Amino acid sequence: MNQSHIELRHLRLLQAVAEAGGLTAAAERLHLTQSAVSHQLKALEEALTLPLVERAARPVQLTAAGRRLLTLAHATLPEVDAALRDLAKLKDGDAGELRIAVECHTCYDWLMPAMDSYRDVWQGVDLDLLGGFQADPVGLLLEGRADLVITSETTPRPGIVYEPLFGFEMLALMPPAHALAKRKYLHPRDFSDETLITYPVPEDRLDLIRRVLHPAGIKPVRREAQLTVAILQLVASRRGLAALPAWAVAPYLERGYIAARPIGPHGLWGELYAAVREADTGRAYVADFIETVKRDSFARLPGIRPAIIAA
Amino acid sequence: MNQSHIELRHLRLLQAVAEAGGLTAAAERLHLTQSAVSHQLKALEEALTLPLVERAARPVQLTAAGRRLLTLAHATLPEVDAALRDLAKLKDGDAGELRIAVECHTCYDWLMPAMDSYRDVWQGVDLDLLGGFQADPVGLLLEGRADLVITSETTPRPGIVYEPLFGFEMLALMPPAHALAKRKYLHPRDFSDETLITYPVPEDRLDLIRRVLHPAGIKPVRREAQLTVAILQLVASRRGLAALPAWAVAPYLERGYIAARPIGPHGLWGELYAAVREADTGRAYVADFIETVKRDSFARLPGIRPAIIAA
DNA sequence: GCGTAACATGAAACAAACGAATATTTCTCA
DNA sequence: TGAGAAATATTCGTTTGTTTCATGTTACGC
Numbered sequence: 001m002n003q004s005h006i007e008l009r010h011l012r013l014l015q016a017v018a019e020a021g022g023l024t025a026a027a028e029r030l031h032l033t034q035s036a037v038s039h040q041l042k043a044l045e046e047a048l049t050l051p052l053v054e055r056a057a058r059p060v061q062l063t064a065a066g067r068r069l070l071t072l073a074h075a076t077l078p079e080v081d082a083a084l085r086d087l088a089k090l091k092d093g094d095a096g097e098l099r100i101a102v103e104c105h106t107c108y109d110w111l112m113p114a115m116d117s118y119r120d121v122w123q124g125v126d127l128d129l130l131g132g133f134q135a136d137p138v139g140l141l142l143e144g145r146a147d148l149v150i151t152s153e154t155t156p157r158p159g160i161v162y163e164p165l166f167g168f169e170m171l172a173l174m175p176p177a178h179a180l181a182k183r184k185y186l187h188p189r190d191f192s193d194e195t196l197i198t199y200p201v202p203e204d205r206l207d208l209i210r211r212v213l214h215p216a217g218i219k220p221v222r223r224e225a226q227l228t229v230a231i232l233q234l235v236a237s238r239r240g241l242a243a244l245p246a247w248a249v250a251p252y253l254e255r256g257y258i259a260a261r262p263i264g265p266h267g268l269w270g271e272l273y274a275a276v277r278e279a280d281t282g283r284a285y286v287a288d289f290i291e292t293v294k295r296d297s298f299a300r301l302p303g304i305r306p307a308i309i310a311a
Numbered sequence: 312m313n314q315s316h317i318e319l320r321h322l323r324l325l326q327a328v329a330e331a332g333g334l335t336a337a338a339e340r341l342h343l344t345q346s347a348v349s350h351q352l353k354a355l356e357e358a359l360t361l362p363l364v365e366r367a368a369r370p371v372q373l374t375a376a377g378r379r380l381l382t383l384a385h386a387t388l389p390e391v392d393a394a395l396r397d398l399a400k401l402k403d404g405d406a407g408e409l410r411i412a413v414e415c416h417t418c419y420d421w422l423m424p425a426m427d428s429y430r431d432v433w434q435g436v437d438l439d440l441l442g443g444f445q446a447d448p449v450g451l452l453l454e455g456r457a458d459l460v461i462t463s464e465t466t467p468r469p470g471i472v473y474e475p476l477f478g479f480e481m482l483a484l485m486p487p488a489h490a491l492a493k494r495k496y497l498h499p500r501d502f503s504d505e506t507l508i509t510y511p512v513p514e515d516r517l518d519l520i521r522r523v524l525h526p527a528g529i530k531p532v533r534r535e536a537q538l539t540v541a542i543l544q545l546v547a548s549r550r551g552l553a554a555l556p557a558w559a560v561a562p563y564l565e566r567g568y569i570a571a572r573p574i575g576p577h578g579l580w581g582e583l584y585a586a587v588r589e590a591d592t593g594r595a596y597v598a599d600f601i602e603t604v605k606r607d608s609f610a611r612l613p614g615i616r617p618a619i620i621a622a
Numbered sequence: 623g624c625g626t627a628a629c630a631t632g633a634a635a636c637a638a639a640c641g642a643a644t645a646t647t648t649c650t651c652a
Numbered sequence: 653t654g655a656g657a658a659a660t661a662t663t664c665g666t667t668t669g670t671t672t673c674a675t676g677t678t679a680c681g682c
Contacts, residue, residue, distance in 0.1 A: 007319050009318060009639095023659075032640075033640070033641055034659080035640075035641060035642075035660095036640050039640075055647095055648095055660065056647095065398050065401050068394055072390060076386075076387045079386055079387055083379055083380060087359055087361060091359075091360065091376075333629090335628060343671075344672055346631085350671080366628085367678095371629095
């Protein structure tokens with residue numbers, strides 16, 4: 001056989017390219033530059049003397065050879081992950097406690113499935129989800145009442161570290177027949193004559209107000225609703241606009257129940273973090289929870305992108 | 312999860328260490344220095360912050376973590392090989408003809424099983440074994456009557472390349488009750504009063520005569536036999552001594568039918584090669600046959616060691 | 623205890639991977 | 653069809669990682 005010293009790195013690369021649909025997007029996921037990805041892919045193709053990726057198409061297409069290697073990647077990479085997990089268990093034991101607090105209302109959409117797959121491989125870990133809205137969820141970590149907090153704040157606090165999870169796009173929501181639905185994207189001023197329907201949280205927790213409307217000097221009328229479906233129902237019945245993460249509205253978009261548009265030419269992007277006590281960062285069952293969330297989310301959620309800061 | 316950038320290289324290393332029973336022996340198989348293996352293993356252990364190999368024992372013992380990673384290696388490395396084979400088939404097609412000539416009588420012992428496993432993965436290749444003793448088997452390659460020759464000669468010929476397969480030890484054979492069986496190893500002079508039982512081939516093809524007895528000025532009486540069992544039978548019935556590769560006599564040794572001793576303090580080692588036409592070296596089905604022979608042989612044969620020259 | 627075989631280590635050579643800057647290609651939309 | 657934007661390729665210098673050489677250390681058998 002050709003002494004191709006193919007490595008797992010190459011399989012991870014190909015998988016990222018296939019999933020992301022392009023070299024640049026793959027580079028973001030891998031926390032590499034586009035240049036590095038291009039180099040590495042080319043080197044691999046030259047080592048095999050076989051093209052793997054058809055670059056012309058968008059999203060890029062794998063060749064037959066590329067698909068064969070992707071099959072290999074799908075077979076081997078999860079096994080490698082499982083083995084590394086087992087090693088971590090050998091080292092630190094497989095038991096622990098993980099009490100999770102969540103700041104973001106729509107995060108339950110992906111958190112529940114992620115917890116389910118996590119439970120499959122960390123059966124010794126006692127998973128707990130703290131209910132109710134918390135004024136200062138990160139404070140729970142320091143009080144010892146929670147072990148991990150999903151948040152979009154990163155206010156530095158001694159003894160707390162923030163692990164980036166992913167970036168997500170907030171989409172403006174409107175009835176499909178609304179005049180704004182004809183736009184490619186919305187301007188801040190488009191909100192000035194509309195009621196804004198939100199979860200019942202303070203204004204400074206709403207990215208749309210804090211980062212877009214407030215800087216533009218716009219103070220819309222607000223109306224609050226507890227549940228995502230209630231917000232959507234109000235939007236659909238023309239009581240106002242709302243802004244929610246793309247994943248939270250995807251099923252309703254598909255059915256044409258509402259329309260969604262980016263906010264601003266580049267969209268309004270937020271970032272989610274897992275906050276943990278510094279002392280817990282070394283614990284394998286904690287680190288792997290964060291990895292599970294990321295892996296799971298990228299596989300399932302629309303409208304997310306890799307965290308800007310490297311993990 | 313720890314962002315362990317574990318790579319296939321590490322798995323290959325661990326597998327080699329486990330199979331070879333030590334770092335130095337593993338290094339030979341991988342065609343690396345002992346130092347490189349030691350460095351690399353240490354780096355892996357430090358990345359995982361887990362010991363993998365218990366160096367004190369001989370042969371070295373894997374720790375629980377090491378065994379877990381070895382399990383991973385056994386699961387993934389064959390899949391990788393299969394994928395690379397499929398890529399080679401995509402590139403060059405999966406059909407071909409491989410007519411094999413064999414110079415060495417006992418080579419059928421390992422060649423048949425190797426051909427069987429080769430056939431499983433190269434079903435489009437027409438495998439043929441040329442029968443009968445050939446005076447000049449490599450000549451068959453140039454005449455186009457064979458495509459691959461198993462030989463221990465490496466006389467340079469234009470258009471022919473010799474791919475090293477492995478080194479093997481020739482053991483001197485005697486009845487278990489023979490006086491020489493008490494020795495740790497035999498000297499050339501031990502053969503001077505004995506009949507030497509060999510296959511019916513010219514003297515210059517017999518390593519024992521050409522490399523040991525002739526230089527020592529010893530010309531033993533020869534007696535020829537066609538079959539391995541016949542040679543063994545003659546030895547067991549005190550008609551003389553013989554010298555055969557370790558793998559050919561292992562089953563008889565186990566049963567105590569005969570005894571075997573090294574020839575000289577370091578043993579008498581020979582080397583086997585696959586000779587192919589230079590034009591065929593690029594053909595995937597040819598290269599993979601050679602790889603299959605090596606893999607299979609190291610897994611099954613006693614008394615062999617990696618080729619001295621790198622492949 | 624002495625010698626041997628196997629493993630470890632430090633320094634230097636060598637090779638591979640990566641990133642920054644920039645060029646080229648491809649796509650989109652008017 | 654041509655301008656601009658987005659994606660990929662390329663060149664070159666830097667960084668990082670791997671291997672070897674030379675030598676040190678350790679374990680073990682006699």
